[in-house]
Amino acid sequence: MDPLLNRLGRVIxxxxxxxxxxxxxxxxxxxxxxxxVTEIQAGRGNVSILRLAALAAALGTTASQLVAAxxxxxxxxxxxxxxxxxxxxxxxxxxxxxxxxGVEFLExxxxxxxxxxxxxxxxxxxxxxxxxxxxxxxVLERLLSERRSAVLATGGGIVDNREAWALLAQHTxxxxxxxxxxxxxxxxxxQGDARPMAGRPAAKAELRRLLARREPLxxxxxxxxxxxxxxxxxxxxxxxxxxxxxxxx
Numbered sequence: 001m002d003p004l005l006n007r008l009g010r011v012i013x014x015x016x017x018x019x020x021x022x023x024x025x026x027x028x029x030x031x032x033x034x035x036x037v038t039e040i041q042a043g044r045g046n047v048s049i050l051r052l053a054a055l056a057a058a059l060g061t062t063a064s065q066l067v068a069a070x071x072x073x074x075x076x077x078x079x080x081x082x083x084x085x086x087x088x089x090x091x092x093x094x095x096x097x098x099x100x101x102g103v104e105f106l107e108x109x110x111x112x113x114x115x116x117x118x119x120x121x122x123x124x125x126x127x128x129x130x131x132x133x134x135x136x137x138x139v140l141e142r143l144l145s146e147r148r149s150a151v152l153a154t155g156g157g158i159v160d161n162r163e164a165w166a167l168l169a170q171h172t173x174x175x176x177x178x179x180x181x182x183x184x185x186x187x188x189x190x191q192g193d194a195r196p197m198a199g200r201p202a203a204k205a206e207l208r209r210l211l212a213r214r215e216p217l218x219x220x221x222x223x224x225x226x227x228x229x230x231x232x233x234x235x236x237x238x239x240x241x242x243x244x245x246x247x248x249x
Contacts, residue, residue: 006043008070013041014148015059015066018104020114029058077147078103080243081154081168083218084177085211089227089235090153093177096236098151101243107153111139133161140164144171159217169220173246175239176221179228 016026023041027034032054040047040055047055052063059066080097082090091107098105109120112135116123123132136158143152144167152172158164168174223242227235 002043004070005040005046008047008066009041009043010146011066011069012037012055012059014146015061016041019059026055026058030054072149077149079144079149079172080151080239081172081174082152082177083154083159083174083221084179085156085207085214088156088177088179089232090177092232093227093235093239094151094153096232097239100236100240101149101151104148104150105153106143106150108136108140108158109153109155111143112136115139133164136161137163137167140167156214159214159220165217165220173223173243174221175223175225176218177225177227177235178218179226 016023021029023037024034027037030037030051032051036051037055049063052066056063056066080101082088082094084090094107095105112132113119113123115135115138116127118126120132123135136155143150154168158168223239225235225238230238
């Protein structure tokens with residue numbers, strides 16, 4: 001099996017899964033057979049430029065970008081894991097950092113939802129937190145096994161999941177996006193999310209207690225960034241600089 005074709009197959013499969021397309025869906029969009037898509041994903045057979053271009057267009061990219069992604073897989077993968085409670089800026093900062101680093105941006109909670117076929121609210125209501133934590137670990141293990149480079153926004157409570165934290169600490173670069181309770185609170189409210197206050201007059205005090213309890217756990221992260229001090233763009237620049245320095249030292 002040709003190594004480049006094998007890597008190209010993995011890239012195509014990942015892009016298809018990210019877009020939540022079945023093999024038959026992708027084949028139909030590219031006007032190709034399902035068997036051909038299956039073979040390419042498995043790294044078997046030679047793909048023509050025209051067929052690769054059709055696949056790329058169906059995946060919202062270009063043939064050259066798919067090949068570049070396949071070639072880049074020869075370099076060691078790197079996942080940067082962002083930690084912090086809701087309102088820390090993981091999604092906003094994560095997306096911008098990923099774009100700057102030229103890697104994927106992923107949200108672990110969304111991957112768990114995709115695995116379960118349920119929203120987080122329904123998953124918790126139906127199966128409970130223990131099931132969610134097991135699924136969180138399983139999804140994280142699979143992500144690590146795929147050797148992808150990405151910026152990963154984790155759920156706020158992942159530091160309470162010992163097995164998941166051990167995987168992050170051992171296999172990823174962990175970053176704590178920190179801020180004061182007031183900053184967290186204002187960000188969530190500014191986003192139009194009234195859930196923290198709904199039926200809970202002591203919600204702000206609960207947030208303070210949550211941060212106080214989790215702070216020693218978040219402090220185990222390799223990098224700490226005060227997002228209130230640096231802002232979104234400043235935090236992205238600071239993190240990119242630190243990561244680039246770590247990669248060359």
